[in-house]
Amino acid sequence: MCGIAGLIHRGKSSNVGSELQGMLQALKHRGEDSTGYALYGDTDGKNFIMRFKVGENVGEGSSSVMEDVSVYDERKKVVDQTLAEMGAKVVKEERTLPYSLRYEIDYNTKDLLDFSQRIESIPGVEILSMGKSLEVIKDLGNAKMVCDRYSLDKVVGTHAIGHARMATESGVDIKSAHPFWGYPFSDVSVVHNGQLTNYWNNRRVLENKGMRFMSECDSELIAVYLAEKMRDGATLEEGMKESLTGLDGVFTYFVATKDSLGMAKDTMAAKPLVLYESDDLVAMGSEEIAIRSVLPQEIDTYDPFDGEVKVWQI
Amino acid sequence: MANLKTVSKKSKAQSMGMHTEVLTGRTQQKFFNPDEAENFYYFGTYDVDFNKRTELDVKDMTAPEANKEIDNLMSQGYGTIVIKNPQGKHSLGVGILNKLNLIFEGSLGYFGMGSCDGPIVRINGRVGWSCAENLMAGKVVIEKNAGSCFGAAIRGGDLICKGSVGARTGIDMKGGTIIIGGDAGAFTGFMMQRGRIIILGDVGINLGDSMYDGTIFVGGEIGSYGSDAVDAELTSSDQDWLKRKLKVAEIGENFDVSKMKKIVAGKKLWNYDNLEPTEKKGAI
Numbered sequence: 020m021c022g023i024a025g026l027i028h029r030g031k032s033s034n035v036g037s038e039l040q041g042m043l044q045a046l047k048h049r050g051e052d053s054t055g056y057a058l059y060g061d062t063d064g065k066n067f068i069m070r071f072k073v074g075e076n077v078g079e080g081s082s083s084v085m086e087d088v089s090v091y092d093e094r095k096k097v098v099d100q101t102l103a104e105m106g107a108k109v110v111k112e113e114r115t116l117p118y119s120l121r122y123e124i125d126y127n128t129k130d131l132l133d134f135s136q137r138i139e140s141i142p143g144v145e146i147l148s149m150g151k152s153l154e155v156i157k158d159l160g161n162a163k164m165v166c167d168r169y170s171l172d173k174v175v176g177t178h179a180i181g182h183a184r185m186a187t188e189s190g191v192d193i194k195s196a197h198p199f200w201g202y203p204f205s206d207v208s209v210v211h212n213g214q215l216t217n218y219w220n221n222r223r224v225l226e227n228k229g230m231r232f233m234s235e236c237d238s239e240l241i242a243v244y245l246a247e248k249m250r251d252g253a254t255l256e257e258g259m260k261e262s263l264t265g266l267d268g269v270f271t272y273f274v275a276t277k278d279s280l281g282m283a284k285d286t287m288a289a290k291p292l293v294l295y296e297s298d299d300l301v302a303m304g305s306e307e308i309a310i311r312s313v314l315p316q317e318i319d320t321y322d323p324f325d326g327e328v329k330v331w332q333i
Numbered sequence: 334m335a336n337l338k339t340v341s342k343k344s345k346a347q348s349m350g351m352h353t354e355v356l357t358g359r360t361q362q363k364f365f366n367p368d369e370a371e372n373f374y375y376f377g378t379y380d381v382d383f384n385k386r387t388e389l390d391v392k393d394m395t396a397p398e399a400n401k402e403i404d405n406l407m408s409q410g411y412g413t414i415v416i417k418n419p420q421g422k423h424s425l426g427v428g429i430l431n432k433l434n435l436i437f438e439g440s441l442g443y444f445g446m447g448s449c450d451g452p453i454v455r456i457n458g459r460v461g462w463s464c465a466e467n468l469m470a471g472k473v474v475i476e477k478n479a480g481s482c483f484g485a486a487i488r489g490g491d492l493i494c495k496g497s498v499g500a501r502t503g504i505d506m507k508g509g510t511i512i513i514g515g516d517a518g519a520f521t522g523f524m525m526q527r528g529r530i531i532i533l534g535d536v537g538i539n540l541g542d543s544m545y546d547g548t549i550f551v552g553g554e555i556g557s558y559g560s561d562a563v564d565a566e567l568t569s570s571d572q573d574w575l576k577r578k579l580k581v582a583e584i585g586e587n588f589d590v591s592k593m594k595k596i597v598a599g600k601k602l603w604n605y606d607n608l609e610p611t612e613k614k615g616a617i
Contacts, residue, residue, distance in 0.1 A: 288500035307421035321478045322499035325519040
């Protein structure tokens with residue numbers, strides 16, 4: 020059991036960091052092994068924002084190991100050197116935690132595949148997100164703990180999705196935490212509640228097509244699956260509709276891009292989702308109490324039906 | 334094993350291995366007596382006055398605190414309780430085995446009104462998954478939409494949703510009636526064993542999948558039939574019953590019931606014929 024939540028403000032920005040924290044904290048009983056945020060903040064859109072990690076926060080069942088901070092420092096140096104070699108200029112640098120970094124990068128490219136492959140070829144380095152608006156922040160603990168650790172409560176933006184995880188399919192660590200970046204597409208992120216039963220079959224096919232997986236978490240498949248569909252020219256909504264038959268198992272997932280947010284529910288409707296929709300705001304979560312954290316007044320909500328796909332624009 | 338057709342009720346149960354323990358003192362086993370039907374009550378329930386009304390704001394309460402306070406109010410004789418600000422909390426109103434008029438001014442989360450026997454409930458909002466699960470008797474009316482597993486395993490009573498409901502409505506139901514004013518999701522009536530479901534709108538795929546028995550009436554389109562769910566003739570008795578039921582439910586009073594479809598079990602999967610306790614009450 021995991022909990023997912025998302026919201027999109029239409030026509031305005033809001034304090035999405037604080038709002039999503041409230042929604043995910045309301046779902047903490049669904050799992051607090053790790054919590055992740057995909058926040059689409061207000062930016063000038065000039066520079067890429069790269070969130071990446073140079074080490075792990077290791078919990079139960081993880082195959083990762085704790086390392087000395089000096090190892091992280093060495094990896095960071097190699098990342099800096101690689102960026103310089105590619106002509107990417109680091110405009111702003113933040114190191115929230117010894118293993119977690121945020122770079123604003125002046126880099127003129129539309130193809131992030133080569134860029135990402137070179138960065139992630141450095142052992143122990145993983146890009147959590149890359150985009151001009153998207154920032155994926157994920158770590159161990161419940162929503163409030165992660166929000167406080169990374170000071171997310173003041174992030175202003177248009178939309179966000181998040182995940183409260185109870186680890187079942189893989190270890191408790193950052194690499195298995197949601198959201199997953201839709202590698203190598205700028206500003207695409209995914210969260211998922213459920214279990215995919217054709218994970219390995221799909222993974223083998225996608226890896227043969229050159230797609231990359233960083234974890235053994237089945238949910239990562241959705242991000243890679245959609246990225247591959249979009250690489251082949253499908254729109255986000257088309258890719259999501261194809262996923263209803265291409266992915267086997269039970270699932271409800273959210274996917275967000277720079278200017279949209281979508282949801283898909285499997286054909287057995289086995290995983291919960293409650294939805295609130297108005298002209299100004301769409302809010303959704305695994306349980307109504309998540310929505311109530313941002314809309315305490317009496318509202319009309321509903322459960323999307325089986326096999327339903329919806330996409331909203333900001 | 335003894336011949337089950339000739340042995341007494343007591344020895345039949347024992348010969349089937351259902352009562353092997355040695356009981357001492359007063360037995361807790363109760364057999365239904367029709368003379369006691371009107372006055373039947375559970376241990377720990379209260380004599381309440383429907384005209385005695387109060388309000389309870391649960392905004393700052395947890396679900397256990399709210400449920401305990403409802404019990405406390407019933408112990409003081411309150412027969413009508415209005416719950417303010419439920420705000421989608423889970424498990425509100427569960428385990429009420431009392432006659433009670435309960436009104437929620439707002440929405441409930443998961444498992445609202447679960448395992449109840451007797452209360453009359455009106456929810457002026459929406460309910461989450463598994464509303465009124467295991468309902469034995471009484472009436473629960475939801476003014477808006479409901480989540481999945483609506484009325485799972487109910488054994489009696491009326492469960493009414495004026496909006497639309499999610500998947501697996503009436504899963505494993507063993508009696509009672511579920512009435513839906515809007516649409517219903519996939520696997521409605523999944524493995525239902527007895528009882529009736531009425532859906533005025535459309536219904537999703539796999540309707541009545543693996544149903545043992547019971548009846549489903551559908552006013553709109555059917556996504557697909559599940560295994561062993563088959564059409565049956567809609568009789569004039571069915572139509573009379575539907576009209577009465579919809580009128581009592583204050584829902585779809587002008588609905589043309591003659592055009593509804595009736596779906597029952599083909600009974601090719603199982604042979605199933607054990608009466609539920611509530612049906613035994615009626616049979617005595």
